[in-house]
Amino acid sequence: MKRAQLALLLIPLALALLGLLGLAGIGGVTVARRLQQWAADRQPPANFRVLVHPGFVAEVAAKAAGANIPTVVTFGPDERLYVLDAGGHIFRFQDADGDGLAETQEILYDNPGGRIAHSVGLTFRDDGLMYISYGGHIATLEDSSGDGRLDTLTDIVQGLPTLQFPDHSNNGIAFGPDGKLYVGVGATTDHGPLSDDPYEARILRMNPDGSELETFATGFRNPYDLVFSPAGDLFTSDNNPSEFSRMMPYMPPEEINHVRQGRDYGFPTYYGRPPGDVTWPDVEPPITDLYAAVGSAGITYYAGGPFPEKYHNGLFLAQWGTGANVALDRGISNGQNIIFVSLTPTEDGTFTAEWEVFADFNLGLGNYRPVDVTVGPDGALYVLEWSTATVYRIRYDEEIAARLAAATPTPSPLPAVLPEYPAELVARGEVIYNSGAENTPACVTCHLLDPTMNGLGPSLLGIYRAAGSRVPGLNAEAYVRQSIVEPNAYIVPNYSANYMYQLYGSALRPDQIDALVAYVLTLPEQP
Ligand code: HEC
CATH class of the missing domain: 1.10.760.10 (Cytochrome c-like domain)
Structure with a gap:
């Protein structure tokens, strides 16, 4: 691994430290500005491509110029593409000619006063109100002055455990069919034991004004993102321990979980699926294991659309890839791709799942890492690449597919x-x-x-x-x-x-x- 790549991998850690110091701090401002230039100026080399299966086409849909550590890509109720970065900047793109590729970018929110740090969740309520999840807080963002830019940040929840273990915080957010807002919260430790914080290592839900905050399910290490299917099933991906602690005899798998109310998903006692016929008492196994240290990040549900039928009613997961410390210490390098997860319902109301690589960002040409994925109004998949803040659109081209089949x-x-x-x-x-x-x-x-x-x-x-x-x-x-x-x-x-x-x-x-x-x-x- 080249030194420059290593430096890049250390940035999340630097960001975590920044979060602890407070981005608004005197030292923080210069560092934040330096980070800001970093993603903006980066371009993948000319021979970089996202590898997709025959019949699919991957192309650059947008680039969030000025983003530092991009974390979320999503579509708003206005059917426009939004990107959030960890420094609280919100970008919106305009695709006037409707070809799926953006022509212009605007910065809707630039985090005045630096109140936001470690923002990794963004969603919209049915009526269009924007919600953001950032270090320790859940907040709404509104345009009070009516000038088309967001100006009013209102915290609805504060004091969630954040960055007590590097990069673990309150993560992705999503509204459920019950109208409540759900959020995954990481553990305060790498592999346990848990502290007495009532909100760590679980999925919480609350009313849209932040009231009645309660535990929905427990036993997650760092549930980075969550998504509801149209039928109301909740899915999350859970990262595994990354510390090369001498106490961990092996690197356990990461997981995709079907999250049901009141259940426990095993952390910090159990990882992955139990072997053979063994059942674990009072613990829900994941619906599938993933490889160790794949860096499970954004997750989305593909209900239906122009993709071939085998992709309907399945999940797509962005696997950011193995972090520098684990790669060096364990000699593994997994992920850096998008996987497709097919779901098969079981008699007891949950699913079994199998996954396969859908798109690969790891050509060996550099450090390119998908961090989030979402489905566009056009039924294509939009993937946010972390080191260049580029959004790739992956669409299915029937003409190409027909030619290949013939x-x-x-x-x-x-x-x-x-x-x-x-x-x-x-x-x-x-x-x-x-x-x-x-x-x-x-x-x-x-x-x-x-x-x-x-x-x-x-x-x-x-x-x-x-x-x-x-x-x-x-x-x-x-x-x-x-x-x-x-x-x-x-x-x-x-x-x-x-x-x-x-x-x-x-x-x-x-x-x-x-x-x-x-x-x-x-x-x-x-x-
Ligand atoms: C980025 C993905 C990729 C890489 C890397 C790659 N290939 Fe390929 N290769 C393909 C694809 C896709 C095809 C089929 C399309 C075509 O014929 O060009 C192919 C076709 C081939 C074929 C013809 C196979 C057949 O069934 O007739 C050979 C031989 C081959 N590759 C060898 C290699 C070797 C040797 C390397 C490394 C030096 C390599 N490839 C690297 C993607 C790749």
Whole structure:
């Protein structure tokens, strides 16, 4: 990991400290201003792309220029796109021609006096009133002067536990079908034990004026965001411990929970689903485990729309990715993607769930992290990227999808034998395949070696059988070489051009490409 990337990862921690000191403090103002320039000036490199499945298109819909640590993307009752950052700035975008891509941005609220710090929740009541969740507080924001900008911040709840453990605070907010406002609150510790704070590590609800604040469900470590389905089911994602405490023998999974009133979800005693037939007393297991340290962030529900039917009535979750300390200490790097979670109702009124990667921000080209996700009025998915404050729209393009479906797969009947190459050459190819070289992304990012998983590129396991018959006149070796140096020369059926990384031909040396060809052609059907 480069030093600059590391510095970037430390920013949430810096922000947490800022929150403790108070952003309005004398030292805080300069730091806040410096942070403000940071996201505004950042651009992803020209070859950065969000990887999506065939038939989907990812494009830049908006960029919150001036945002520092963006946290929320959502649509308002005016059907316009809003972005909130952790420093209490609220941005609104205008898409006058209705193509889903914003032309102009305005700053609706710039946090005068610096009252807001660590703002990570934003929602609207049915009548359009805006609510914000920030360090220790829930508040409404209104335009009292009628000049079109927000000017009146009214706290309706104060004193929630905030930043007693770095980054844990009151988080995302959502209105339930009962008209009450729900908020997830993080624990005051990494892995327990809990303090005697009556509001930590749980989901609370309250009347829209903040009265009758009460516990709805307990046992969460840091429920970062929550969402209601149209049927009134509440879902949240829960982060797992990140401290590399010697007391944690392993990194437990993160969770998605179906939250029901009065139930306990296990923290700090239980993590993930119980093994085998075991049941835990009085503890609701998650509907699915996620990988450890994926950094579960914003969550949304896709009820229906232009996406293919398999995505209807499911969840999309932004996984921010593994933080720097865990990545260094544990040697893992998970997340940095959007997953789709399919839900299957069970007889006892809850769900089981399975997830798969829907969009990937981790091409190995830098530190790009989705932090929130929402569904637009057009039925597309809008994803907020944290390090550049860019909103990507991911839409489904029926025309492209139809064209791909019409392509007939090339038959691959050859009873080919697994070719032989010098072991040393194959070994060098394996390293490049799994780790990349010369600043190019690793092949395994898209061509997974696990036959049970659906990657963003076709599986190359057993490719030696098909390679020689893909393109008339190209033998297996020539074909694989061409696939690497000139990916668009032949497009594998059901995939589309430009999905594969295009610059291997110029970035890699000939001997590196030779090694890759040898490795790819000796991949057996079963690893
Ligand atoms: C960003 C994702 C991505 C990366 C990274 C990537 N590929 Fe691909 N690759 C694809 C996609 C998508 C296709 C299918 C579309 C096409 O034919 O271009 C493909 C096709 C191929 C094929 C043809 C497979 C077939 O069934 O005929 C080969 C071989 C291949 N890639 C090898 C590689 C190697 C080797 C690397 C690493 C040096 C690599 N790819 C990196 C996405 C990727």
